[in-house]
């Protein structure tokens with residue numbers, strides 16, 4: 001690498017899990033590196049999403065780094081699904097344990113990034129208009145970090161409190177005895193509603209589309225703590241009987257199962273089709289998965305994601321559950337989705353449907369009674385005025401591209417990323433886009449990303465990027481750019497594999513449907529994590545085939 005004291009080797013934008021691991025790797029590689037983070041501390045999505053009930057719906061023993069066996073050994077998760085405060089504590093522990101903080105500029109926001117072609121560096125500008133030069137840039141900016149705040153008429157006139165689940169305050173929000181309205185019924189709302197209902201006087205849930213959710217069956221993790229068991233079992237994901245020590249004893253094979261999977265998670269697999277078994281057997285399998293809890297429900301049969309008839313058997317099972325769990329049949333009907341299960345990301349809950357049996361909750365169906373406007377006192381729909389003390393927007397994010405577009409990124413020949421991607425995010429392997437040399441995205445569009453266990457996907461991306469930088473150093477290269485052909489082929493492949501997948505069968509943030517004017521393309525790569533990794537490895541083995549190196 002050419003050494004110039006005024007030019008960083010690498011700038012990493014973001015200090016969430018992707019940014020922290022990138023920084024760890026950069027320090028290990030002895031690079032002159034700085035991480036820039038707009039928040040006042042590490043954690044990324046877990047720094048911002050601190051709404052009541054926030055927790056990860058991937059098992060904590062899997063939603064954790066594997067790059068350090070010491071870290072993996074010493075950290076003790078307390079619950080099957082970690083809460084947001086515990087995950088944030090973990091991110092802080094990682095930052096301290098690996099001495100990462102001194103390379104992070106907090107409270108700093110990058111506003112623009114321009115590639116200076118003749119000098120072969122990126123020129124970044126922060127919110128204070130300070131300039132930073134760097135050879136390489138890693139966008140560890142997260143997939144769900146730009147809020148979707150719908151432009152409700154007169155929202156600014158509301159005199160009560162307004163919060164967004166994706167940017168919840170650091171102080172405790174007092175909802176005791178308040179009348180609260182929550183807009184949206186996606187994963188965030190599904191976690192939040194059963195928590196806040198315990199405090200509020202009355203909760204109005206404004207629902208546009210019902211969401212499928214399955215019970216988490218969360219529980220404290222079981223520790224042997226010195227007690228002996230005769231033989232350490234080979235762990236399978238989502239086995240509620242396992243002791244943590246059993247997972248740790250076999251952690252490498254447990255992690256390998258995730259590496260070889262579609263979703264970067266060790267899930268119990270059933271290779272049968274839902275259509276090849278008897279009705280009794282099918283119900284038994286669904287019931288078993290429902291009782292054990294969590295995302296393995298959608299892996300109950302191998303064809304639920306591809307075959308609509310098979311998918312309908314699972315959807316019907318959940319619809320019947322809703323009917324049996326929600327006492328008011330009209331409310332149950334409104335909560336029942338009519339699209340394929342798993343199209344919108346399956347939510348995982350604790351007592352979501354049961355919450356609707358309480359006396360202090362009302363469900364408003366925005367399909368038949370849409371929001372007209374806000375007033376100083378609350379929300380008016382076409383049929384009624386709701387006086388509210390607090391409004392919670394659980395309206396999601398401008399996913400995958402929103403945060404990249406918030407930075408004015410300009411590549412070669414004055415091309416802006418926003419313009420280049422105006423018809424959808426085109427790049428190679430979700431790692432780099434033609435025209436934007438030496439700039440990598442971690443878990444960006446075009447990679448399995450949000451369809452997988454994010455920490456595993458992040459580690460794979462970061463490892464690939466640092467192997468690439470090392471290859472460049474060893475081969476005296478200082479310029480890498482995805483070729484147009486390679487990214488066209490990858491984009492085409494991505495769209496092709498998504499056509500028959502259930503994920504593309506309804507309007508969701510995966511296809512940008514939640515943001516007005518956004519291009520409608522299936523953004524994450526749906527071909528499966530292990531296949532994707534194979535492709536990435538093949539590219540690096542073949543001297544970064546599909547990239548132009550100079």
Ligand code: N01
Nearest residue numbers: 055056057150184185186187188189208209345394395396
């Ligand atoms: O956001 P969402 P989220 N008027 O976009 C509604 C991750 N996550 O924050 O479906 C009225 O899913 C919208 O309605 P509709 C996870 O990947 C993970 O809940 O568009 N309503 C929908 O109901 C997840 O998928 C965890 O018709 C409006 C809701 O708002 C992702 O974050 C936990 C509206 C938005 O749902 C996003 O989840 C939580 C409008 N104008 C989240 N605009 C884990 O456990 C939007 N809505 C790891």
